Amino acid sequence: MALEQQPMKEEKILVSVRLRPLNQKEKTRSDVSDWCVKNNTLMYNNSHPDRPMSPSAYSFDRVFGWECPTRKVYDEGAKEVALSAINGINSTIFAYGQTSSGKTYTMKGITDYAITDIYDYIEQHSDKEFVLKFSAMEIYNEVVKDLLSSDSGPLRLLDDPEKGTVIEKLSEEILRDQNHLQELLSICEAQRKIGETSLNETSSRSHQILRLTIESSAREYLGIESSSTLAATVNFVDLAGSERVSQALSAGARLKEGCHINRSLLTLGGVIRKLSKGRNGHVPYRDSKLTRILQNSLGGNARTAIICTMSPARSHVEQSKNTLFFASCAKEVSTNAKVNVVTSDKALVKQLQKELAKMEGALTSLTSKSMQEKELLLEQMDKEIKELTHQRDLAQSRVQNLLQSVGEGRAPRIGENSGSEESLDMGVKAYKSSDITDRPSLPNSRKHNRQLSESSDEFFLLDGSTPQFVGLDPCQGWEDIAQKSLAESEHFAQTSHTEPKDITQRCHAEPEDIAQRCHAESEDIAQRCRAEASSTESEASCKEIRCISSMDQNTFDSFLPGSEVLMHEDVPSSSQTVPMQEDAASSSQTGDKELNHVNAEYEAMRLKIQELQRTINNLVTLAPIGQSPSSSESSSISLGMSRSRSCRAVVMSPSSFASNEAEQKRTQHLLKAFHGGPADQGKVPTVEIYPGKIFQLLV
């Protein structure tokens, strides 16, 4: 069983004041009443010379004069609150006032009327099934006792997170009928500590709390799993009266009782005073057993009515004014009563299932939100692929230019910068790309055919054209030039051994990098999906993402170095994901659509990457550029190689730089070609190529 509390609106404690008639003792000593009642205001004939400033009128929810019957007090000051318990709202009616002011008299009547009304209501509502339980306790000298059990010792108070303060081992009787309750009430009356004082022959020496618990359920829903029960308690509290020792003339046990009574009432007054100023700060509920037990009734989950009783006698005016001060504070206190619904286990399960469905709905919307994020991620990946494709095309174009120049028997030479001044000394004039385009001596067609690196500090002849030799006589100082050429060629051959290797490695590494990045991103999507998805639908979504992820893993694995170039037939077809998609059939339609969309995007992207990879692999395997160093034609021009610093796909045939020896031979061959024959060896101009410049050998 679970207790559910439905909040109602906050309301103030209902506070009434009841004035009793002068009793026989008061009349005997010719005591007079200075109070008169006008509507709900109590007027004091303020003729007291010592207290001219004390208020003379007190207004409350209800004020009952000495002639007012208890029935009216009940009807107007307690009934509505007391009967709230029938509707599942806790309620408390208690009487507060000085000793002999009429608390017991009033509360006895109110309890009886309330009980009668409750049973009347039960009789009139045969469509509901009621269960009534009764328990009773007294707080005597700050000890809680069970009034229904004569041999009960002191009872402990426990704190329950749901119910608040509960009294351990307090007996509770399930009531058979109203008579049964009357019997029990009689027992309580008999058990309660009563003592004689000078002010009251039958003075209550303890605070009494009678507790009636009412459970009601609609008969037509009984046995149905969704049925629920309203449950609430109504407390009838008859407090012990405050007393002045000087007036009560108590001693011994009575005096001790009086001290405990006064102390606990002082705490009650403190709690009420604190609550009347709002709920800020500490409320000293725990300072007395009375306030602990009544905590819910004092600003908590209960409707509360307080009836303050007072003696009209002038001799008790000070005590009466204290009571009115308490009542004034009490009427400022608000409570938060709730309808207490007890739900059966089955109903609770059903309710929890509803809650679960709600949460699943929320999760689904959350998942679709994350799908949008995934799409953004895919878009980003798409952009990266485009960038890579662009770079690949650039590299491809350079390779084609290189191939073209190979075909024409000319090669642009690219080397490291050894100093432009030196090149000028050697009669080699250097120009930047801008110089070339501005140079009027160059034919227009030449200018247009030159494809230059995009990077400002990289100047390569990419159109495969032969550098034009213009300027000084190249035959001057041939020996020096030849020696330098030899040294250059040796150096070039050495670097060319390492560079192609580096280039080839990068060619392999780059697709691997792409594949790894793509794979990592797809894994990331799958992981995020798994984390978000705890529902069945999102689990299905995860399966599908996992499917994509594993597919990508297979695809990208084939990109790794040493693996074959992946052909279309090798790619897992989309039909291979069908079983997974069938698994995901239970997922929501929205989820399916989005996942299919993601799947399609992924597939397209994967194919793009695959195509890109194939191209890169093709470029890597473009061995023919310099694979035939034995061929005099090609060997003579394979001195050059094309490299772009900005290009990721770098193309070069490693075998074209087989050895220093071969390179030297080719250099000699070139020199020979320049000079026309062996006789001219040593007087061949060197083509110096420096990064950042395009050189033209001046002839």
Ligand SMILES: Nc1ncnc2c1ncn2[C@@H]1O[C@H](COP(=O)(O)OP(=O)(O)OP(=O)(O)O)[C@@H](O)[C@H]1O
């Ligand atoms: N409204 C009333 N009309 C007639 N008699 C009353 C009324 N109120 C109280 N009495 C009588 O006054 C006497 C004292 O009343 P009661 O015992 O109820 O006071 P009390 O406040 O409970 O005192 P204590 O705190 O000492 O228990 C009783 O004899 C009671 O019958």
